[in-house]
Amino acid sequence: MKxxxxxxxxxxxxxxxxxxxxxxxxxxxxxTHIPERxxxxxxxxxxxxxLIYMESEHSAISxxxxxxxxxxxxxxxxxxxxxxxxxxxxxIVSGMRLPVVMNVANRALSAPINIWNDHQDSISARDTGxxxxxxxxxxxxxxxxxxxxxxxxxxNVMLPIMVCLDGFTLSHVYEPIDIPDQKKVDNFLxxxxxxxKLDPKAPVTMxxxxxxxxxxxxxxxxxxxxxxxxxxxxxxxxxxKKDFERSYGDGLVEGYMLDDADYVFxxxxxxxxxxxxxxxxxxxxxxxxGMLKLKCFRPFPxxxxxxxxxxxxxxxxxxxxxxxxxxxxxxxxxxxxxxxAGKRPVLHSFIAGLGGRDVTLDHxxxxxxxxxxxxxxxxEWLM
Amino acid sequence: MLEIRIHGRGGxxxxxxxxxxxxxxxxxxxxxxxxxxxxxxxxxxxVEAFCRIDDTPVHVRSQVYNPDLVLILExxxxxxxxxxxxxxxxxxxxxxxxxPIAGNKLANFKVFNVDASQVALEIFKADIVNTxxxxxxxxxxxxxxxKAINKAIDERFEGRPRIIEMNKExxxxxxxxxx
Amino acid sequence: xxxxxxxxxxxxxxGNSVENKTGGWRSLRPVWDKxxxxxxxxxxxxxxxxxxxxxxGKRLETDFDFCKGCGICKQVCPFHAIIMxxxxx
Numbered sequence: 001m002k003x004x005x006x007x008x009x010x011x012x013x014x015x016x017x018x019x020x021x022x023x024x025x026x027x028x029x030x031x032t033h034i035p036e037r038x039x040x041x042x043x044x045x046x047x048x049x050x051l052i053y054m055e056s057e058h059s060a061i062s063x064x065x066x067x068x069x070x071x072x073x074x075x076x077x078x079x080x081x082x083x084x085x086x087x088x089x090x091x092i093v094s095g096m097r098l099p100v101v102m103n104v105a106n107r108a109l110s111a112p113i114n115i116w117n118d119h120q121d122s123i124s125a126r127d128t129g130x131x132x133x134x135x136x137x138x139x140x141x142x143x144x145x146x147x148x149x150x151x152x153x154x155x156n157v158m159l160p161i162m163v164c165l166d167g168f169t170l171s172h173v174y175e176p177i178d179i180p181d182q183k184k185v186d187n188f189l190x191x192x193x194x195x196x197k198l199d200p201k202a203p204v205t206m207x208x209x210x211x212x213x214x215x216x217x218x219x220x221x222x223x224x225x226x227x228x229x230x231x232x233x234x235x236x237x238x239x240x241k242k243d244f245e246r247s248y249g250d251g252l253v254e255g256y257m258l259d260d261a262d263y264v265f266x267x268x269x270x271x272x273x274x275x276x277x278x279x280x281x282x283x284x285x286x287x288x289x290g291m292l293k294l295k296c297f298r299p300f301p302x303x304x305x306x307x308x309x310x311x312x313x314x315x316x317x318x319x320x321x322x323x324x325x326x327x328x329x330x331x332x333x334x335x336x337x338x339x340x341a342g343k344r345p346v347l348h349s350f351i352a353g354l355g356g357r358d359v360t361l362d363h364x365x366x367x368x369x370x371x372x373x374x375x376x377x378x379x380e381w382l383m
Numbered sequence: 384m385l386e387i388r389i390h391g392r393g394g395x396x397x398x399x400x401x402x403x404x405x406x407x408x409x410x411x412x413x414x415x416x417x418x419x420x421x422x423x424x425x426x427x428x429x430v431e432a433f434c435r436i437d438d439t440p441v442h443v444r445s446q447v448y449n450p451d452l453v454l455i456l457e458x459x460x461x462x463x464x465x466x467x468x469x470x471x472x473x474x475x476x477x478x479x480x481x482x483p484i485a486g487n488k489l490a491n492f493k494v495f496n497v498d499a500s501q502v503a504l505e506i507f508k509a510d511i512v513n514t515x516x517x518x519x520x521x522x523x524x525x526x527x528x529x530k531a532i533n534k535a536i537d538e539r540f541e542g543r544p545r546i547i548e549m550n551k552e553x554x555x556x557x558x559x560x561x562x
Numbered sequence: 563x564x565x566x567x568x569x570x571x572x573x574x575x576x577g578n579s580v581e582n583k584t585g586g587w588r589s590l591r592p593v594w595d596k597x598x599x600x601x602x603x604x605x606x607x608x609x610x611x612x613x614x615x616x617x618x619g620k621r622l623e624t625d626f627d628f629c630k631g632c633g634i635c636k637q638v639c640p641f642h643a644i645i646m647x648x649x650x651x
Binding site for chain 2: 030358
Binding site: 095096097098158195196203204205206207208210214217218221225 | 567568569570571572573574576577
């Protein structure tokens with residue numbers, strides 16, 4: 001069904017269609033509309049699930065461990081300080097290989113207090129062992145949330161996933177979406193069968209101590225699962241295309257006007273939409289510009305990035321987060337990916353849109369003209 | 384692409400107006416996007432909401448800086464905020480007011496005065512003009528049809544038949560006010 | 563012993579601590595004086611290793627396969643019915 005609605009509603013529709021059994025959740029701006037819409041579905045009898053209002057994000061993600069370990073498909077959502085409060089438990093979810101799916105309505109971290117969008121929250125949770133997918137539109141938020149359950153629960157993956165959507169800039173925007181049929185989603189997303197579950201009739205031990213003789217082996221298993229997930233994400237994206245006639249690049253990265261582009265914008269999330277408009281305008285004037293949208297940040301699709309960018313003359317990497325004392329996190333990882341590559345473009349770093357600072361058409365067009373002129377790498381904050 | 388800015392006060396339903404406009408445009412076969420000025424909403428404080436309408440999907444995610452049209456839900460806002468900021472010269476301004484705005488503050492623009500408050504007071508017994516003023520938008524621009532606005536009202540206020548009827552009536556009457 | 567490393571470190575054979583006999587850790591040995599013992603069962607309650615078996619509400623001889631010789635039973639016994647002696651190996 002096609003309708004104009006809020007991105008948070010789109011996400012809630014996706015969650016309902018995926019039929020998680022348990023949703024432990026705690027509200028925080030700008031994620032709040034997502035659990036509110038889910039609660040509407042539950043209260044209207046449109047969605048049968050155990051929706052549990054926890055007393056904090058720490059408790060919400062801890063309860064998610066319990067329910068996922070118990071064999072239930074489990075979902076939650078958070079943002080900003082909430083994600084930060086979850087931090088220690090995030091490692092436990094991934095270490096226990098529990099395929100929890102969580103939406104993050106990306107928001108800045110304090111101080112100063114700021115409720116608006118940037119990526120500092122999820123980027124700061126980069127190394128917690130969660131797959132991270134970033135989305136550009138309401139439709140992509142909906143579709144990616146559905147795909148996330150299938151990727152996470154794949155027996156070769158069994159990793160939790162954050163589906164990150166820009167707080168306010170996307171979460172509070174009304175725009176047209178297509179809500180898939182329940183039957184089609186049921187067909188796309190098989191019933192969750194856990195590898196192991198807590199069951200009094202067939203007891204197992206979860207969360208034991210891992211001595212030095214085994215701990216590292218478990219960590220290697222996680223890393224191997226991340227490696228395997230690259231392919232599973234691609235396959236899930238093409239499977240989604242077959243069933244729903246929509247897809248997002250190869251599932252990891254998405255190129256726009258990239259084939260013959262000399263100058264390329266790289267970003268994650270909603271700024272990619274704005275970049276499309278800039279590219280359209282500049283192309284009309286004969287500029288060979290294009291975009292590489294990074295949809296998947298973890299696992300980091302190194303090969304796909306090198307393949308997509310090696311023909312370009314210069315690349316402007318936009319980060320909506322900072323690694324203080326260093327540079328933009330996406331920038332540094334792309335730079336490190338190219339370290340071993342033979343041919344490489346000049347890589348420029350732009351920090352933009354922190355704490356809701358608007359990223360305008362002018363910012364992106366300005367970055368394009370800047371990297372066209374500069375011979376040496378630029379590292380700049382777009383204020 | 385048409386970019387619309389709505390000025391109101393917290394609690395007047397500016398955001399809902401932008402949403403209904405986006406839904407209406409979609410029912411007329413167009414693409415649309417609606418969003419508030421993201422902030423800390425407080426009752427009575429000046430607020431803004433935005434709507435973009437186009438024939439092709441709307442990709443831009445930045446704020447609206449140069450609107451093509453401004454809707455003003457209350458005349459006192461003219462004293463509080465710069466309602467013409469970034470507005471392209473000669474653009475339409477639709478304003479809810481009981482008496483035409485004096486002075487040449489809006490001289491560079493095409494101003495449509497509608498008394499949506501009067502209509503709202505008669506219908507709702509309250510000064511709620513956020514849907515009513517969309518009638519004027521439909522008449523002035525022709526970009527969304529009355530039929531589409533009605534459909535959007537059905538959708539937005541689903542399950543509340545009396546509210547739906549009153550809103551449709553308000554929209555129709557303000558539509559007819561514009562010459 | 564080869565351990566199967568299940569993803570997420572799940573142990574599918576729980577209760578396997580019985581295979582791990584900890585009696586060898588003991589340097590002090592609890593010696594139970596049945597004559598002084600009133601069968602109050604306080605030692606049975608406190609033993610952290612479930613190494614004092616019981617039958618029909620009465621304690622039996624310490625299970626030396628698992629007793630680590632921590633001495634808690636001696637400490638809590640109100641009747642001084644347990645003493646700790648150096649383990650003879």
